[in-house]
Amino acid sequence: MRTILIILDGLGDKGIAEFNHMTPLQVACTPHMDTIARYGCNGLYHSTHTGIAMPSEMAHFIIFGYELENFPGRGYIEGLGHGIPLGKKDVAVLGRIFYAEPHKGGFILRQEKMKVDPAHFEKISGEISPFQRGDLTMEFHPTGGIGGIFVIHGGASADITDSNPITEGRPIMAVQPIQNTSSPLLADKTARFLNDFSIWSHEALSIHPVNLQRVREGLNPLNMVGLQRAGQWKGISPFAEKWGLKGLGITSGVLYHGLCSHLGMDIRKVQDTEDCEEDLLERLRIAYEAKEYDFVYVHTKAPDEAAHKKDPNLKRKTIEALDRALGWAVRTILPDEDVLLVITSDHSTASTGTMIHSGENVPVTMAGKYTRRDHVSSFNEIDCAMGNLGYMKGHEIMFMILNLMDKGKLKGLMDSPVDQPYSPGPFKKLER
Numbered sequence: 001m002r003t004i005l006i007i008l009d010g011l012g013d014k015g016i017a018e019f020n021h022m023t024p025l026q027v028a029c030t031p032h033m034d035t036i037a038r039y040g041c042n043g044l045y046h047s048t049h050t051g052i053a054m055p056s057e058m059a060h061f062i063i064f065g066y067e068l069e070n071f072p073g074r075g076y077i078e079g080l081g082h083g084i085p086l087g088k089k090d091v092a093v094l095g096r097i098f099y100a101e102p103h104k105g106g107f108i109l110r111q112e113k114m115k116v117d118p119a120h121f122e123k124i125s126g127e128i129s130p131f132q133r134g135d136l137t138m139e140f141h142p143t144g145g146i147g148g149i150f151v152i153h154g155g156a157s158a159d160i161t162d163s164n165p166i167t168e169g170r171p172i173m174a175v176q177p178i179q180n181t182s183s184p185l186l187a188d189k190t191a192r193f194l195n196d197f198s199i200w201s202h203e204a205l206s207i208h209p210v211n212l213q214r215v216r217e218g219l220n221p222l223n224m225v226g227l228q229r230a231g232q233w234k235g236i237s238p239f240a241e242k243w244g245l246k247g248l249g250i251t252s253g254v255l256y257h258g259l260c261s262h263l264g265m266d267i268r269k270v271q272d273t274e275d276c277e278e279d280l281l282e283r284l285r286i287a288y289e290a291k292e293y294d295f296v297y298v299h300t301k302a303p304d305e306a307a308h309k310k311d312p313n314l315k316r317k318t319i320e321a322l323d324r325a326l327g328w329a330v331r332t333i334l335p336d337e338d339v340l341l342v343i344t345s346d347h348s349t350a351s352t353g354t355m356i357h358s359g360e361n362v363p364v365t366m367a368g369k370y371t372r373r374d375h376v377s378s379f380n381e382i383d384c385a386m387g388n389l390g391y392m393k394g395h396e397i398m399f400m401i402l403n404l405m406d407k408g409k410l411k412g413l414m415d416s417p418v419d420q421p422y423s424p425g426p427f428k429k430l431e432r
Helices: 031-038 056-063 074-081 118-127 182-208 209-216 240-243 254-263 275-291 304-307 312-331 395-402
Strands: 002-008 041-046 091-103 106-111 132-135 136-144 149-152 224-231 247-251 266-269 297-302 339-344 362-367 390-393
Touching: 002 275, 002 312, 031 312, 031 362, 041 149, 041 297, 056 149, 056 209, 056 254, 074 149, 074 224, 074 254, 091 182, 091 240, 118 136, 118 182, 118 312, 132 182, 136 182, 240 254, 240 312, 247 254, 254 297, 275 297, 275 304, 275 312, 304 312, 312 339, 312 395, 362 395, 390 395
Parallel strands: 002 297, 002 339, 041 390, 247 266, 247 297
Antiparallel strands: 041 362, 091 106, 091 149, 091 224, 132 136, 136 149, 339 362
């Protein structure tokens, strides 16, 4: 038996006043999601604790069964996704070059979202890379727009704070070591290195010919680097060893390509178009035909992106489009007793208010040969709360997947030196 796990990114939401305090998923017309829910068991899920707003990369990491303290950091994961060579001691930091206004001895973020000629951006970013102080060297890898990834070589620490405040009108922050780091001296050294870089790069960018020309044209200069989400390699057990399942990820985002790569899962890279229905339909077909894999992860970012536009009706329409694609899953995947079909989300993304993501739990449904059938007939954040799965969190989703694949191991049995959760484990045959 195999599993197809569909992650509808950012599917959950807050209650929307114009929807009579229902969510976009509640008011959306979703006959196919509802059918899958009727054929399976249902519940609610949160990767950590209700109320905590989780980023996608961390939520996915937990969904796949890993401890958050072993998460290597978003900078590292995105670096892998972009194919940037990263050594185990390298530190990768997300960076953006934007306009910051000098203010009272510091800087205020005034314009982070800027349209810049790619050729001009290449010249600007080339001015500040590489940067070296002592035994640390940092180079910049552009990834699109005004963003990229800075990679620090020479032995640095990822246990540092951000400098990018993200919200315009707030001060650029000094990088500091985080509390309780295992390497306080190294973290302090890294923080001082990045603060030196921030001041030096501002001075270099302010007199760059491209920026001087922008000022003459009445445009704001790209005069400051904002850094965030430092990351560094951390050792983990590959997904196949940890869960006994050969895994495949089908997704368009470099963040998820990097995560799958880090976990040792194979990757099928797909593209997003303006038609999220056709995009998901293509991914479902690929997933169903990938019968050499025990665990296939299908991802779409569409609900999350709609919610970030703060338009509840757009999110509702996006959900309805994805549901139309799931009609194929109802007709083709659901009747196949060799497949456990799981649909859930990584987190809620509010289509109203100011939060980036929000902390409400999300619905989950599991339909397959061994699932109980509860009385839930609608797939949404309220109805699924009455389902047989109850409130699941953390790694429970992977343990239940193993259980419903009929591959779970009785606790206490030891068929290998590692107490793995699946059966049979990697045992050693007794030989005469």
